[in-house]
Amino acid sequence: MNTFVDEFLNLDVIRDMLPELITEGAKNTIIFTFFAFTGGLLLGLLVALMRLSRSRFVRWPAAVFTDVLRGLPALLTIFIIGFGIPIATGWKFPFERYFPGSLALSLVGGAYISETIRAGIEAVPRGQMEAARSLGMPHGVAMRKVILPQAFRLIVPPLTNELVLLFKDTALLAALGTVAGGKEITKFARDFVNGTSNSSPFVAGGIMYLIITIPLIRLVALLEKRAKVSR
Numbered sequence: 001m002n003t004f005v006d007e008f009l010n011l012d013v014i015r016d017m018l019p020e021l022i023t024e025g026a027k028n029t030i031i032f033t034f035f036a037f038t039g040g041l042l043l044g045l046l047v048a049l050m051r052l053s054r055s056r057f058v059r060w061p062a063a064v065f066t067d068v069l070r071g072l073p074a075l076l077t078i079f080i081i082g083f084g085i086p087i088a089t090g091w092k093f094p095f096e097r098y099f100p101g102s103l104a105l106s107l108v109g110g111a112y113i114s115e116t117i118r119a120g121i122e123a124v125p126r127g128q129m130e131a132a133r134s135l136g137m138p139h140g141v142a143m144r145k146v147i148l149p150q151a152f153r154l155i156v157p158p159l160t161n162e163l164v165l166l167f168k169d170t171a172l173l174a175a176l177g178t179v180a181g182g183k184e185i186t187k188f189a190r191d192f193v194n195g196t197s198n199s200s201p202f203v204a205g206g207i208m209y210l211i212i213t214i215p216l217i218r219l220v221a222l223l224e225k226r227a228k229v230s231r
Contacts, residue, residue, distance in 0.1 A: 010200040013109035017192055017204055024181060025188035026208055028098075032170045032184055037163050040109025049143075054120060058133035062114070069111030075172050078104040082176040099183035101173040109166050116158045120151035157223040164216045168209065184211060 050062035081104035084090060093099045121220065124147050132142035152159075174187035183191065189205030 006117050006198075007145055008199050008203050010198055013192070013198050013200040014204045016196075017188075017201055021185070021188060021204060021208060023184040024183055025205070026212070028166065029170050029184040030212075031098060032105065032173060033163070033167045034100055035098060036105035036109055036166050036170070039102065039106030040113050040162070041159070042112030043106060043110030044117050047110060048117035048121065051118050052112065066111045066114055069107055070115075074105075074108045074169055075175060078172055078176060081107070087142055101170070101176060105166055105169055105173075108169070111119060112165075113162055116155050116162065117151065120155035121147060123154050123202065124150045140166075160216065160223060161222045164213055164220065165184065167213060167216070171209075185190055 047062045047065055049056050051066070053059050053062075078101070082100045093103075128146055128150065129139075129142055133139065133145045137145070170184050171186035173184055174190060177187075185205045185208050189201040192201035193199060
């Protein structure tokens with residue numbers, strides 16, 4: 001029992017991780033999540049609208065994008081963006097601390113978010129678009145002012161869930177390695193394990209994830225409950 005506690009709950013080791021676990025690990029995890037979700041949301045909206053286009057030349061590229069990115073493991077996508085592109089082209093990413101990881105997660109998140117947004121748009125009664133068009137609104141204006149606001153009210157819970165998933169997926173970025181000051185929670189914990197030969201940093205990292213994700217998970221449940229009541 002003492003061996004287990006010393007290996008997984010060594011307070012001295014955990015204390016040595018502070019405050020950098022918060023000021024670097026948690027901070028960078030939140031930054032990666034913010035950029036990935038923002039990029040994924042914008043990309044997802046664009047792809048969702050393309051999927052709903054009447055032109056097959058617009059629909060097909062969007063369908064290929066979603067199918068490929070949802071079909072590939074997220075870790076492989078991260079490797080392709082973080083290692084494959086620089087090796088193949090010799091191009092060096094700007095803002096190297098955050099850009100490659102955020103871009104990879106934005107692409108993955110955008111593929112999933114696009115399907116969520118598309119489902120939300122399709123859930124809005126068709127009569128809403130017909131009514132808007134009958135008032136003289138162009139299709140684009142009706143989509144922006146009438147359909148999308150209603151769709152986003154419907155998909156707030158699943159979008160929040162996507163945010164939680166992206167937050168956890170930042171752990172995959174540990175496979176890329178990091179520049180100075182760019183460690184997210186998992187990379188920070190793994191480096192501490194390598195330096196101490198003790199597993200307590202993994203426990204500390206897990207606790208840090210839970211401190212952030214559990215409130216978000218409860219928020220998703222609350223939003224879903226409110227959505228059911230409103231329906």
